[in-house]
Amino acid sequence: MYPRAFHYHRAGSLREAASMLSEFGDAKLLAGGQSLIPLMKLRYANPSHLVDLNFIEGTSYIKEESGVLRFGALTRHAEIEASTVAGKIPIIHDCAAGIADVQVRNRGTIGGSLAEADPSGDWATVLITLQTEVRCQKSQGDRRVQLTDFIKDAYTTALAQDELVSEVVVKVPPKGSAGAYLAFKRSAPVYPTASAAVQLTMDGETCKDAAIALGCVGLTAIKAKDAEAALRGQRVTEKTIAAAVEAARAVADPQSDMRGSVDYKRMLAGSLVKRAIDIADRRARGEQVEAGHIYA
Amino acid sequence: MSSAEDTNNWVGKSLPRKEENRLLRGRGKFADDIKLRAMLYLRFVRSPYAHARIVSLDTSAAEVLPGVACVLTGAEIAKTTQPFIEIGPDPFAKIKDYPLAVSKVRYQGEPVAAVVAESPAEADDAAELVQSEYEALDPVVDAEKALEDKSLLHEDVGTNRVWNGVFEYGDVEGAFKEAAYVVNIDRLHFHRFSSTPLENNVVIAQWNPKDERIYYQCNNSFPSFAIQFLAAHLGVHIDRIRVETSDIGGSFGIKITSYPQMAVCALASKKAGGRPVKWVETRSEHITSSAHGNERTFRDTRVALDKNGVITALVSRHIDDCGAYPRYEPLGCVIWSQVFPGVYRFKNARIDFSQAVTNKCPVGPNRGYSRMQHLWFLERIVDICAHKIGIAADEMRLRNYILPEEFPYTTPNGCVYDSGNYPKMLQVAKSLFGWDDWKIKQAAARKEGRLIGIGIGTTLDSGTNNFGQSQIVNPFLPYSGNSQGANCKLDIYGEVVLAVGSCPQGQGHETTAAQVVADVLNVHPDLITVRTGFDTERNVHTGFSGTYASQFAVSGLSAVHGAAQKLKSEIKRLAAFALNTKEDDLEFGSGAQGPEIRAKSSGKSINYWGLSNLVNANSASLPSDLYEITLNCRYVWRAPFKVPDTKKKYGSLTLTYASQLHVAVVEVERDTFIPRILDYVAVDDCGTVINPSIVEGQVYGATAHGIGAAVMENCVYDAVGNMLTSTFSDYTPITAMNMPKVKYGHIETPSPHSYSGAKGMGEGGAAPIHTISAALQDALFANDIIIEDSFNNADSLFRAMAAKEIRHVVSIEKRI
């Protein structure tokens, strides 16, 4: 299929891109195009104007600065996958390395993924277990929004019509903190059936803090607060894990589709939380554990 | 003059594929690579409904859009064309199958109109402007419900049952009377899937207004079949249709039934004044509306066994679902009977076979066509009976397999299995697999509460079919036997050029054909130019040319061999004259000037160009008794078949029977319910192997298809006929990431039915589906779960395990 006719514009700067958005109205930004282009080809998205961000200098980077990692909006999943800087936060590597297939990872961007707010997107699920801020840019001025406030609903963000994502800022977790991200998918080019992100901050045998999020089982990534509470201040034992898993299943709110039935997805989300807790716990103790996307 | 390579044994070697250089470097020529001057692009407008009356179809806005050449609707083409011929007998011949729906639509995605424009994008724009209104009718998505005839797809026929026949052999009642055990199986179901070729359908058609000839460039994989449908439908004389194929990116039988789209492209070209019209199918169009594999339900199965677990009789009722239009069907209603008893020895059986139309995509002969459904059914029976009686799955098979000394084996319905050795395959598989080790590991894992099963799947790939079997479905069909053509020549400059009538899709025909000719002429296969692909104007094809139904190794290469032999004898006559010697004094080989013929007595030689010159450019010295030599030799190979007894449904239906035996260990993960394949072995027997690496490649491909079908790929429709798996994200065809490591083994039982001992083996018989069902059955039987469906993914296994009530689909009567 071919998209409807549209006007193509190449922005010279993020600021110019933002002003093009306000000038043209019926416009879309083009980052990696891995969500937008398929929608345009199916004619589900029919923007009159396309503003290409890909030729703007200095929008793709990964930097560590005073306790935070900064990701330029156009940083590709593959660049994050390959980055040793990003690799310092294992859960980020788990995510970047498993999204779709090589082609998609070579094109798709972290900014585009958050801006798309696909209920099945991986990044939001992972990044809400960390302290993440999204830098948003207008033609005049910019602002920072907590990721938890940025994603409002399925495919809906806090971005104004003439605003774009310029950078994603993630706080580096403290020592003794480690996470794991597990996504279950049927094949590479398919979004996961369910996913779980777990970040545990350990103090000896005790879990000082826990962040647990579920992906693909609701309209947005779901922060499993009761599951976190089941671990926080506790030792990570079979019993506390079981409580966390039950609490996670209780907040899952999946829909039935070809990836799985409601009951199956709820069951699976809990099982993934369990596996992710185990890996996060081991990683927090310094063990090297491979994790990421699980294929059926 | 003879070098180490001139040893006449290219056949049997793992020669790298001649086509590799082209295909792997992206230099192949596929139908969509063809760009013609003044070409137009066609886009179909499709029905969103599964079953509905077309109330109105307004194409006016599309027609006036700039760039649009023309628009076609079903109502319009029905005025100038005939419905496609139906293979089935009366009253099913009353089905009116037009390539665009005329007054009602019968499946979601059925084309209702076609727009033709200067560019693909403009065609898409115009397609959006076609306004349609429908009145929904009751959809029928289940074949068994369809047979109730409450809502009819084809009113003129008066029923949805498009075919019915009873296949009965032996003394069924007697066997049941004497049975020690009778096992009853309420329902088994083989799901719908398709083998999803990488390249979708592509058609370019030109209807030349000057001479009323139609020229197709396309990727149809059985053009000689398509042409017959097209000629009658379009009302043009059959010799006016030229079909040409080039490289094809997979078909697996799915591209056999692209003739409706081919018809529309020709009609569009005609309406556009003869400009070429190209249609390139999108992936979603392919999944929703090209063709699916046959879905089949097996009802009220009763199996009689003796006290040793030997199956003595079988009674069952099979309902095949062919989707909205029969098209290649009802041939599938008889093709399964090529493997009537599978690999087993039972003699008494009654199978009542029906086929129903439903509001789903029409089916096509998908890899393993019609036989795999039946073979899966037989393997399920064997495992279910084994579990119920308490016999190990391997032992159960050994007690029931046809024995090696029984070949050639005549089945109850008169088919002749050429050769095979199933117990030996099992033995080879077991040792590759480490059977005893796995049994120990399985027992230990079970103690830990893990759900691990070991499954065996034995299957057949019957190849080179007797088209006479079509007379069992319809006695008035004018087809029987099987044939294939090849042309082997010395071109005017001495090049050996071989043309075949097949249209390969990755099977390496150029290579295996060159191997055969190389052995006949004693030259290196690189020196043989092989032209594959169908082309009506090249005149090598016969009525059954194409690439389908596991037959090239037998029909194709027998024709190649015959043509090369013919050329060889012409060369001999000519060379004997040129070298002034006797034919038995001649030697074939290669010298400094390439391939040549040499007189052993004098040492004199003549090369191929020299020979060719005698016929073509330097013929004055040629004696007139050699004038009949053309060095251009066509050979038609015919299979030695008779017309089957259509009343008794008895006769030889296929020439060769390759066999496959797979073994798998599958674990159902307790926390995710993923059926995880822990170990996998595939053992193959296709008789004498022509090219081992090509055979091995086919085995891997068929194994991937089978595993995909068993755990990932399912064409799902909802209750009103919406197709829920219309993209790859939902359909999830198997990828390399999903493949286990496959251990490959093989044995060779040469076929007495082919000149080389080879058997067709491309389809593969879907062994992984049988094997994975068997392994899951073994894993879950202790939990009282019977694997009733050929499709089992994590979700369905979870639901089966979570179900509060165990479904009792199986019962056993013990009479001893």
Ligand SMILES: Cc1cc2nc3c(=O)[nH]c(=O)nc-3n(C[C@H](O)[C@H](O)[C@H](O)COP(=O)(O)OP(=O)(O)OC[C@H]3O[C@@H](n4cnc5c(N)ncnc54)[C@H](O)[C@@H]3O)c2cc1C
């Ligand atoms: C086959 C396939 C499988 C996939 N599987 C997965 C998967 O398993 N998991 C997963 O997470 N993702 C998956 N994706 C999506 C992929 O990760 C995309 O990269 C991502 O969703 C969007 O990023 P993009 O850069 O491609 O954005 P684009 O497609 O270019 O844009 C998406 C949307 O965001 C807007 N946008 C883009 N950049 C910005 C910006 N800087 N500021 C504001 N708005 C912006 C665009 O206007 C558009 O509306 C898959 C994609 C494909 C094609």
